[in-house]
Amino acid sequence: MLVWEREEPPSRPVPAPLSRERILGAAIGLADVDGLEAVSLRKVAAVLGVGPMRLYGYIATKEELLDLMVDAVHAEIRPVGDGWREALHSLAETTRQAAHRHEWFADLIGGRPRLGPHALARGEAVLAAMGDIDLDIVVPAVDAVDAYVIGAVRREITEWRAERATGMDKRQWQATFGPYLERVFATGRFPALESVVRDGPHPDPDETFRTGLDFILDGIEARISN
Amino acid sequence: MLVWEREEPPSRPVPAPLSRERILGAAIGLADVDGLEAVSLRKVAAVLGVGPMRLYGYIATKEELLDLMVDAVHAEIRPVGDGWREALHSLAETTRQAAHRHEWFADLIGGRPRLGPHALARGEAVLAAMGDIDLDIVVPAVDAVDAYVIGAVRREITEWRAERATGMDKRQWQATFGPYLERVFATGRFPALESVVRDGPHPDPDETFRTGLDFILDGIEARISN
């Protein structure tokens, strides 16, 4: 009768081997759920069921992990459609959507120089979608749209967090900040601001984003067909 | 003969009393010199020659200190000149200059919801300088310029830091990243990127910033005089 020489532990099956990808996935999962400040090497390691020091076999530093996270989001950003205007428009919109899926992206975007493979692939796709317009226009145009999207997304998510922090919806928010603004306006030092808050437009975030983007695209179009 | 009843300690004269302003000044000084990550409550307190806990008599939390820092920079940002276009242009330029004076501002801008008195005053000055254009245009226009400036400044300072981190000047930087880019391009997966890097324009930061800003201002102008 044969004896089995290597018994497989039945209760805990072989854990998937650690890898850069698994670490990255755990970090993104933590950030999606609990925000960027919940991403610590200790917590990431805990999610993966290993000690914190194990991670250093796959990443050199926490900064590198954050770079990987940013690059991973770039994989979700691609221009679609025909023509330069549609390309830039969809570039902006898909970036914004990616930031909505990963709020922490707004904290990191524009603040990290590293060009990972997905960021490069995004850049390549954007340039390819711009057609054969003069590079002297394409480069500044893409840069301008990128800059706008970075700022717009940052502001939007920051504001959304602030609203969420006080009460849930916009009604709650107005009830909270209303008195503060009333007191500020009562000083009479901000008449123009006061009139804007009272009588100005209060567009929703989608419209605000699109309007600003259209300004840029119109400005670019004027330059292209000068 | 009279005796003096309270002798002044001569070696250590009465230290200036602690205050929100002195704390804020120390924090900004640290950040200007050593970057935002050098701003810790312990170090700020050390600069002021007090224990860390003393600060909590003047600020509630480190976050509040960061809010104060951001608001302080807003005091340096004002539109100048006549007409809406000059107002928005100078708003963008003075913001960029403030970020050059305080690099850490680029790390915080757009990521902090709090409206301090100087931020409100800046907003008031901008609106006042916009003249009597329809609010339905002024509000999106200012928002768009703000968003663009946030992103542009962030990218510019991030890139500048990356260059400074490797070697000092641009020549050094190309020598460092050149081989990496060569290897990436050698894969043939990024032909459009490659042609841009090889044949595309390489404008200086000032020009890049102005070009993107002009796109937006042109787009706004088209909307105003539709």
Added chain:
DNA sequence: GCTTGCATCGATACGGCGTATTTGCCTGAT
């Protein structure tokens, strides 16, 4: 088959952080 070297992984350790809590002192009132 036993030992020895090495590589690998876990645990521990260090210095720093934001901040809560405790301790000690100084002042002014009783």
Added chain:
DNA sequence: ATCAGGCAAATACGCCGTATCGATGCAAGC
């Protein structure tokens, strides 16, 4: 003289990124 209260300082706690060390298990040599 005693005590109470307030304030500054010191200490402490839990967390962080990461350096270092110790144990463990496996491969190669005798």
